[in-house]
Amino acid sequence: MQIKNNTFVITGAAQGLGEAISLQLASHGAKLALLDVNAERLDQTLDACKQAGAEGFAFTCDVANETSVRRCFASIEEHLGAIAGLVNNAGILRDGMLVKVKDGEIVDRMSLEQWQQVIDINLTGVFLCGREAASSMIRNGKGGVIVNISSISRAGHTGQSNYSAAKAGVAALSTTWAQELARYNIRSAAIAPGVFETEMVASLKPEAHERIARAIPLQRTGTVVELAQAVEFIIENDYYSGRILELDGGLRL
Numbered sequence: 001m002q003i004k005n006n007t008f009v010i011t012g013a014a015q016g017l018g019e020a021i022s023l024q025l026a027s028h029g030a031k032l033a034l035l036d037v038n039a040e041r042l043d044q045t046l047d048a049c050k051q052a053g054a055e056g057f058a059f060t061c062d063v064a065n066e067t068s069v070r071r072c073f074a075s076i077e078e079h080l081g082a083i084a085g086l087v088n089n090a091g092i093l094r095d096g097m098l099v100k101v102k103d104g105e106i107v108d109r110m111s112l113e114q115w116q117q118v119i120d121i122n123l124t125g126v127f128l129c130g131r132e133a134a135s136s137m138i139r140n141g142k143g144g145v146i147v148n149i150s151s152i153s154r155a156g157h158t159g160q161s162n163y164s165a166a167k168a169g170v171a172a173l174s175t176t177w178a179q180e181l182a183r184y185n186i187r188s189a190a191i192a193p194g195v196f197e198t199e200m201v202a203s204l205k206p207e208a209h210e211r212i213a214r215a216i217p218l219q220r221t222g223t224v225v226e227l228a229q230a231v232e233f234i235i236e237n238d239y240y241s242g243r244i245l246e247l248d249g250g251l252r253l
Contacts, residue, residue, distance in 0.1 A: 088125070196226075
């Protein structure tokens with residue numbers, strides 16, 4: 001699929017990986033629908049995309065809320081026409097041990113709220129946006145592509161019961177949708193990033209950052225541009241579907 005003049009929806013577009021993906025597609029002349037709950041940061045991303053030559057609109061949207069998502073996607077079609085692609089990037093972290101023990105005593109447990117917040121945004125949000133995008137693509141009869149951002153943590157990572165479960169679910173949705181939607185010329189795939197230079201990683205203490213980098217065979221964290229390039233590859237390669245692209249510098253948790 002060509003990027004130029006096609007409409008792409010990017011969730012979590014206000015910062016980090018979502019911002020980088022938006023700018024990468026903008027540089028190739030995409031029409032962009034940028035989604036996030038942070039309206040101020042989202043407008044900044046949109047301005048940068050327009051300066052790169054893209055047409056686009058910003059939509060304040062809670063991806064975990066069905067009504068919000070349905071209204072948002074209806075508005076996207078109204079403003080930008082047929083949806084060609086969706087990048088499901090929105091996500092949050094609420095890390096914590098399932099059960100935390102100190103001196104033989106249970107001192108803390110992962111709360112249901114910690115669990116539910118991550119599942120709602122990182123997994124249910126992917127489902128809701130994927131469903132609306134696929135429906136739009138089927139109605140328009142032009143096919144399309146869905147790229148979901150999973151994680152290296154989908155295989156399990158200490159302190160991330162909620163995040164790992166959600167990202168494993170995202171990977172499973174990606175392969176399931178590839179099977180279900182191929183008859184409509186809709187591809188679905190996922191990227192499983194390792195550690196990337198987001199604002200959160202950049203804010204780590206130097207010794208913590210160095211310790212993480214040493215654990216990666218390539219001896220460095222990934223750049224957000226490299227992640228955006230992977231999204232571009234999946235969009236443009238019409239034979240890539242139903243697979244998880246591991247982008248982690250060789251890191252294994």
